[in-house]
Amino acid sequence: MSQSADFGPDLVEVFGPSQQDGGPELIQLLTPEGERVGHPDFSFDPGEGQDEAEVIRGFYRDMALTRRIDTEATALQRHGELGIWAQLLGQEAAQIGAGRALRPQDFVFPTYREHGVAWCRGVDPLSLLGLFRGVDQGSWNPADNNFGLYTIVIGAQALHATGYAMGVQRDGAVGTGDPDRDTAVIAHFGDGASSQGDVNESFIFAASYNAPVVFFCQNNQWAISEPIERQTRIPLYQRALGFGFPGLRVDGNDVLATYAVTKAALQRARDGQGPTFVEAYTYRMGAHTTTDDPTRYRLSDDVENWKLKDPIARVEVYLKRNGLADDDFFASVQAEADDLGVHLREGCKALPDPKPLSIFDHVFTEITPELEEQRDGYAAYLASFEGAH
Amino acid sequence: MATSKITLAKGLNMGLRKAMENDPKVLVMGEDVGKLGGVFRITDGLQKDFGEDRVIDSPLAESGIVGTAVGMALRGYRPVVEIQFDGFVYPAYDQIVCQVAKLTFRSQGKLKMPMVIRIPFGGGIGAVEHHSESPEAQFAHTPGLKVVACSNPVDGYWMIQQAIAHDDPVIFLEPKRQYHADKAELDESATPEPLFQSRVVRTGTDVTVLAYGPTVKTALKAAEAAAGEGKSLEVIDLRTLSPLDMAPVFESVRRTGRVVVTHEAHVNLGMGAELSARITEQCFYSLEAPVLRVGAFDTPYPASRIEEEYLPDLDRVLDAVDRTLEF
Numbered sequence: 091m092s093q094s095a096d097f098g099p100d101l102v103e104v105f106g107p108s109q110q111d112g113g114p115e116l117i118q119l120l121t122p123e124g125e126r127v128g129h130p131d132f133s134f135d136p137g138e139g140q141d142e143a144e145v146i147r148g149f150y151r152d153m154a155l156t157r158r159i160d161t162e163a164t165a166l167q168r169h170g171e172l173g174i175w176a177q178l179l180g181q182e183a184a185q186i187g188a189g190r191a192l193r194p195q196d197f198v199f200p201t202y203r204e205h206g207v208a209w210c211r212g213v214d215p216l217s218l219l220g221l222f223r224g225v226d227q228g229s230w231n232p233a234d235n236n237f238g239l240y241t242i243v244i245g246a247q248a249l250h251a252t253g254y255a256m257g258v259q260r261d262g263a264v265g266t267g268d269p270d271r272d273t274a275v276i277a278h279f280g281d282g283a284s285s286q287g288d289v290n291e292s293f294i295f296a297a298s299y300n301a302p303v304v305f306f307c308q309n310n311q312w313a314i315s316e317p318i319e320r321q322t323r324i325p326l327y328q329r330a331l332g333f334g335f336p337g338l339r340v341d342g343n344d345v346l347a348t349y350a351v352t353k354a355a356l357q358r359a360r361d362g363q364g365p366t367f368v369e370a371y372t373y374r375m376g377a378h379t380t381t382d383d384p385t386r387y388r389l390s391d392d393v394e395n396w397k398l399k400d401p402i403a404r405v406e407v408y409l410k411r412n413g414l415a416d417d418d419f420f421a422s423v424q425a426e427a428d429d430l431g432v433h434l435r436e437g438c439k440a441l442p443d444p445k446p447l448s449i450f451d452h453v454f455t456e457i458t459p460e461l462e463e464q465r466d467g468y469a470a471y472l473a474s475f476e477g478a479h
Numbered sequence: 480m481a482t483s484k485i486t487l488a489k490g491l492n493m494g495l496r497k498a499m500e501n502d503p504k505v506l507v508m509g510e511d512v513g514k515l516g517g518v519f520r521i522t523d524g525l526q527k528d529f530g531e532d533r534v535i536d537s538p539l540a541e542s543g544i545v546g547t548a549v550g551m552a553l554r555g556y557r558p559v560v561e562i563q564f565d566g567f568v569y570p571a572y573d574q575i576v577c578q579v580a581k582l583t584f585r586s587q588g589k590l591k592m593p594m595v596i597r598i599p600f601g602g603g604i605g606a607v608e609h610h611s612e613s614p615e616a617q618f619a620h621t622p623g624l625k626v627v628a629c630s631n632p633v634d635g636y637w638m639i640q641q642a643i644a645h646d647d648p649v650i651f652l653e654p655k656r657q658y659h660a661d662k663a664e665l666d667e668s669a670t671p672e673p674l675f676q677s678r679v680v681r682t683g684t685d686v687t688v689l690a691y692g693p694t695v696k697t698a699l700k701a702a703e704a705a706a707g708e709g710k711s712l713e714v715i716d717l718r719t720l721s722p723l724d725m726a727p728v729f730e731s732v733r734r735t736g737r738v739v740v741t742h743e744a745h746v747n748l749g750m751g752a753e754l755s756a757r758i759t760e761q762c763f764y765s766l767e768a769p770v771l772r773v774g775a776f777d778t779p780y781p782a783s784r785i786e787e788e789y790l791p792d793l794d795r796v797l798d799a800v801d802r803t804l805e806f
Contacts, residue, residue, distance in 0.1 A: 248546075252547050294540065295538060
């Protein structure tokens with residue numbers, strides 16, 4: 091008699107039949123219909139001395155302006171002013187919720203799509219465009235806003251975040267109880283990156299050293315054309331336990347829940363209790379980038395269904411229905427968005443092309459004699475054309 | 480004058496210790512570097528004296544080691560990473576080439592990456608596969624990295640400290656078969672020459688032999704043997720592979736007119752190819768013969784019982800010397 095090969099758990103039984111609605115573990119505090127709902131472990135706390143309605147209006151403003159950045163940049167790409175743009179349409183709540191949960195001393199390691207987090211950190215959105223226009227590779231100073239440079243290699247920054255968090259530990263900036271000293275680090279990445287070795291290694295290192303890092307995964311369901319089912323058989327947040335730290339799945343289109351969950355995870359890190367994995371369950375409404383054509387691989391029905399869960403619309407409905415924002419407020423955000431649009435359109439076109447010889451700058455902290463020679467040779471070559479037409 | 484007779488392993492160990500004493504931001508990280516002191520004992524005793532926070536035993540994941548070291552460097556630390564064996568560096572290759580090498584450039588100089596990646600390299604120790612490789616050209620080919628190779632105990636002591644104090648990332652190659660081989664006199668009060676400089680280690684008039692790391696000893700032995708036959712070899716220990724310090728090489732070649740380059744790495748697209756090209760560009764009218772290369776064959780590293788066939792040795796260097804003299 092041969093032994094039956096039927097062993098192991100039934101994955102559907104263990105993890106639920108479908109991820110379409112985020113499943114029963116989805117932490118949600120504001121429904122797509124704009125209703126506030128309770129959760130046994132998490133609640134929205136605007137912060138001490140803060141007016142709740144004002145904070146939520148602030149989130150609305152952040153999300154609306156972030157969407158405008160995205161819309162403008164997409165248009166700039168269509169007009170040939172940007173080579174490419176990585177769109178975030180639909181992920182505004184995930185990014186603003188996470189971004190606003192940070193304290194100034196915390197440090198962010200972004201992917202190339204974290205425009206909303208950059209906004210929260212005070213990075214001028216115009217400086218995000220340089221990379222996509224091809225005039226630089228990220229021009230902001232990470233030290234100015236504790237916001238790292240965009241990282242294009244998928245998942246590589248998860249290790250940088252973990253190492254940075256290990257440095258924080260060595261600085262004694264964890265678990266002191268001083269709210270201005272204790273520091274958390276957040277690593278952003280997507281569902282595709284969860285398959286990368288570097289992300290998995292970062293989980294192992296973070297767990298092993300109990301590093302103060304939050305792994306914030308925006309599961310937007312798509313890695314270019316590959317659906318989440320190609321990356322995982324189980325809900326992503328469930329993986330964390332296997333690495334030895336908690337994982338949570340939050341409605342990434344719910345800014346209140348994302349804020350509450352990320353804030354709790356960051357505080358846990360600052361307190362010295364180690365890493366947390368947050369899966370922000372969301373949807374990439376747009377294309378992967380402006381070079382992508384999602385109609386080749388996904389149904390428009392899916393997009394239409396997710397439009398009903400729009401992260402901004404639900405906050406608008408909530409604010410209006412409860413009389414927490416009037417028409418003037420929405421008009422002022424609109425006006426601010428229009429100003430931002432002008433800033434981006436005019437600023438983008440005015441971004442100067444780098445000078446040819448700047449290629450040689452900053453390969454090292456000081457130019458080497460070898461590179462100096464190459465630079466001088468190229469300068470002489472260029473000079474030889476001067477006056478020639 | 481405080482002098483002592485030390486091995487390369489001891490020189491590196493003393494140099495690491497000194498660097499850690501001088502700068503509290505210096506961290507050592509790698510597999511088995513703590514209690515064990517590294518598989519070659521280069522970090523012996525450091526964890527005991529500097530603690531587990533500064534001498535960090537890492538999980539077995541090379542990309543993780545280098546990637547987290549990037550993060551620590553961004554936080555203001557100066558990580559010194561040990562890759563246990565040359566052939567195990569490849570899982571970290573992406574982090575080294577795409578991140579370590581590019582962060583200063585990407586940030587237009589706003590970020591520094593003061594990291595040393597120590598790699599025991601080369602063969603001749605009778606090891607199994609992946610433990611005897613010479614990947615230096617792959618790193619020297621990567622803009623943004625500096626690559627150096629020490630060849631002797633005194634250089635080991637000084638060069639590791641200089642590499643750690645340097646603000647750019649340094650791939651630091653250590654000829655593993657030399658770790659415990661020879662002793663040399665170390666004078667700790669001496670002033671070392673700059674890190675990125677080549678050195679003439681034996682003067683001669685007939686042929687210039689270029690070497691680095693493990694083949695410096697081979698070249699010196701060859702020069703000794705050649706002297707017995709009345710041939711005068713000049714030996715240059717390159718020490719720095721990126722950037723290359725060509726001035727002493729050109730000076731030598733203009734006198735001798737003949738060059739043999741020797742390294743343990745494959746000849747095809749190896750350091751010898753670049754050296755040959757540069758020498759040809761700069762010393763064309765001084766050359767009496769083509770630049771000859773003596774290195775490993777363009778095959779994977781063989782089983783250790785025949786590695787001596789594969790590695791350049793004294794006789795193969797002398798054979799090349801004869802060929803260049805007969806040209």
